[in-house]
Amino acid sequence: MARTTGSHADITGPRVRQAALRLFAQKGYAAVSMRAIAAEVGVQAGALYNYTPDKQSLLFDLMRGHMTELLSEADFSGAGNPLDRLRRFVEFHIRFHADRPDEVFIAYMELRNLDPANFAEIEALRRRYEDGLEAILKDGARDGVFAVEDSKIMTLAIIAMLTGVNTWFRTGGRLSLDQVVGQYWDMVRRAVGAQVER
Amino acid sequence: MARTTGSHADITGPRVRQAALRLFAQKGYAAVSMRAIAAEVGVQAGALYNYTPDKQSLLFDLMRGHMTELLSEADFSGAGNPLDRLRRFVEFHIRFHADRPDEVFIAYMELRNLDPANFAEIEALRRRYEDGLEAILKDGARDGVFAVEDSKIMTLAIIAMLTGVNTWFRTGGRLSLDQVVGQYWDMVRRAVGAQVER
DNA sequence: GTCTATATAAAGATAGAC
């Protein structure tokens, strides 16, 4: 990708983030050099430092942006009965994550490469998301429509199961995302002990 | 750890693998230098090459050893009814993985750092393990005791849910491993549509 | 078998010209 000297701040900034996202997801943060990111963008390594103070900030900004968007799009308003809220959560989680495989991969794989302060901030966001699901389960248990022995364990089990979709799902594969959502909803609904509607 | 010059092949070999295991799990393969492994063992970097041809082989041997042990200890014999076999699988999976947090972490996080040929070999072993669980689900569906819409999806969903335990379980924490096994078995049993025994 | 020393390559980050 040949590039000439000049000013392209508005274009280059997003391209740096995009290149870092793709390369971090593909090879891992520690295995990606600033030179590799620069090459993907089409600039020299030194130019990257106009857009990020260092490599760590690049990783942190990607993860924080992802978690912030996740929390802003999730519906934890509490509207509706617990079974409907759980169904909406399952569908949202699968679709949101299927749309952003690289961001999801980084968010789960690169936590240990965050500086301690950055790690704490990302963990707090993740915790808020878990709390959103746990509130649904607790409300369902309170209403007697879910069989919840330990809401925290059930929260983590459901999220792990749903996020696992990203390890194998590919658009255009054997199953449509609609089918995936349907089957996971069947499993989650049964796992929480909700009655199967007929 | 002060060390002097001399021959310690029988001792040093396992210590190299153990140090690599611990450091790869903690910092990630790409972020761990051969010098760091040597320092953990208490030798100089050059001495490591008496025990491994290179860093990649160190990673591959750890992962292959883990997967081979997993397959050798799992009971995929087909003895018993599908519900009992599934219960045994759930308990085995949770306990085996809880006993080996570092190996499990590496096996899931460092796949992309394997050379292509090594990756193919590990993937084949992982597939064999998945096939073992899928056979249980298929037998249960055949007997009409499980409600299985797609055995492959259900296999991956169960494994993802169970392996997720490793992200939070710590010995001496709020819950004993017995309690964890019991609660996950409740969820899995319901997720596959099996009747809850009373 | 382990050491010291080193060959060779690549990393993160910065300086100064344009």
Next chain:
DNA sequence: GTCTATCTTTATATAGAC
């Protein structure tokens, strides 16, 4: 804003002494 050039550090791996 981007370039080229470079400082400084660190990496994998090997050679040869003991």
